[in-house]
Amino acid sequence: MLITIPDxxxxxxxxHIRQVLERTDWVDGLSTxxxxxxxxxxxxxxxxxNHEAQKLSxxxxxxxxxxxxxxxAVLPLQVLPPMFNRYDAGMTFGDHVDGSxxxxxxxxxxxRTDVSTTVFLxxxxxxxxxxxxxxxxxxxHKVKLPAGHAxxxxxxxxxxxTPVTKGSRWASFxxxxxxxxxxxxxxxxxxxxxxxxxxxxxxxxxDPAVTGITAHYHNMIRQWAEV
Ligand SMILES: O=C(O)CCC(=O)C(=O)O
Ligand SMILES: [Fe+2]
Numbered sequence: 001m002l003i004t005i006p007d008x009x010x011x012x013x014x015x016h017i018r019q020v021l022e023r024t025d026w027v028d029g030l031s032t033x034x035x036x037x038x039x040x041x042x043x044x045x046x047x048x049x050n051h052e053a054q055k056l057s058x059x060x061x062x063x064x065x066x067x068x069x070x071x072x073a074v075l076p077l078q079v080l081p082p083m084f085n086r087y088d089a090g091m092t093f094g095d096h097v098d099g100s101x102x103x104x105x106x107x108x109x110x111x112r113t114d115v116s117t118t119v120f121l122x123x124x125x126x127x128x129x130x131x132x133x134x135x136x137x138x139x140x141h142k143v144k145l146p147a148g149h150a151x152x153x154x155x156x157x158x159x160x161x162t163p164v165t166k167g168s169r170w171a172s173f174x175x176x177x178x179x180x181x182x183x184x185x186x187x188x189x190x191x192x193x194x195x196x197x198x199x200x201x202x203x204x205x206x207d208p209a210v211t212g213i214t215a216h217y218h219n220m221i222r223q224w225a226e227v
Contacts, residue, residue: 001187002134002141002153003073008119009063009148017056018121021084021170024052029085029093040094043161046084048105057081060119060172072193073152075179075186077227078111080104082119082174087130092163095135098155102175113155113175114186120145120171127167134159154183179225189224192217 009017026044033041046053060082064070080102087093098113118132124144132143132151135158143151153159155175180186196213203210 001073001183001190002136002143002151003069003190004143004145005067005069005073005150005152006146007148008067008070008150009060011148013059013063014121014148017059017084017172018170020052020056021046021086021121024050026086032083034099037093037096037099040092040096040160042087043091043093044086044088048081048083053084054081056084056172060174070150070152073186073190074115074117074176075189075221075225076115076176077179078104078109079176080111080113080174081106082117082172084121084170084172086171087127087161087164087169089164089166089168092129093161095158095160097158098175100155111175111177112181114178114181114183115152115176116155116159116173117150117152117176118143118171118173119150120147120169122168122170123147127169128165129162130164130169131162132159133162156183179221179227181226182224185224189217189220192220 024046027047029041029043029045030038032045061079064079098116100113101110102113103110123146134141134153145151178186180189196217199213200210
């Protein structure tokens with residue numbers, strides 16, 4: 001399931017992040033790539049121990065915390081600290097699947113990557129190319145969103161960033177371990193939650209249809225969630 005979250009960051013937050021990143025150090029993205037990804041990855045990243053970037057990372061986490069769509073679609077158990085990347089003209093990231101286990105640098109804790117996120121920090125007209133292309137069983141999905149908007153997709157899917165041919169594409173990217181490992185089960189919970197929201201817009205909260213379907217949602221979470 002691929003879901004876009006419009007306006008995850010406010011324009012002020014996006015502008016602030018960009019301003020800080022303008023004066024930060026960038027290193028070769030190979031520093032965090034696994035073996036296969038290293039062969040196809042050509043971009044720049046901000047080192048995870050950069051103090052300024054850690055503050056920006058906290059700001060992105062705060063934005064996730066106020067997004068009902070992120071919570072409903074990802075059902076996050078743990079979110080790795082958001083990182084920042086950049087593709088200048090000639091840079092690209094070929095087809096790869098994200099590493100399955102990652103370590104939280106600050107604590108050493110291992111998390112399983114279930115859901116990948118990209119938050120766009122540059123406007124589509126600031127660069128050419130640089131589309132995120134995610135493959136699933138229904139084909140390829142091309143994503144290029146306005147600054148501040150995010151896309152979440154299953155970490156199990158093959159994906160790439162097409163070459164940037166002009167300008168520069170900046171983004172925040174990170175992974176979450178979900179309480180529900182399986183993409184299809186997560187998808188069903190998201191659809192059910194959306195339907196509950198619509199039903200709650202039509203009926204009072206004490207209507208048996210509302211209480212019944214809400215109970216069903218929680219009982220399914222009880223069946224499937226790992227916490
Ligand atoms: O830049 C992006 O949108 C995705 C980056 C990515 O796929 C990765 O770092 O694994
Ligand atoms: Fe990736």
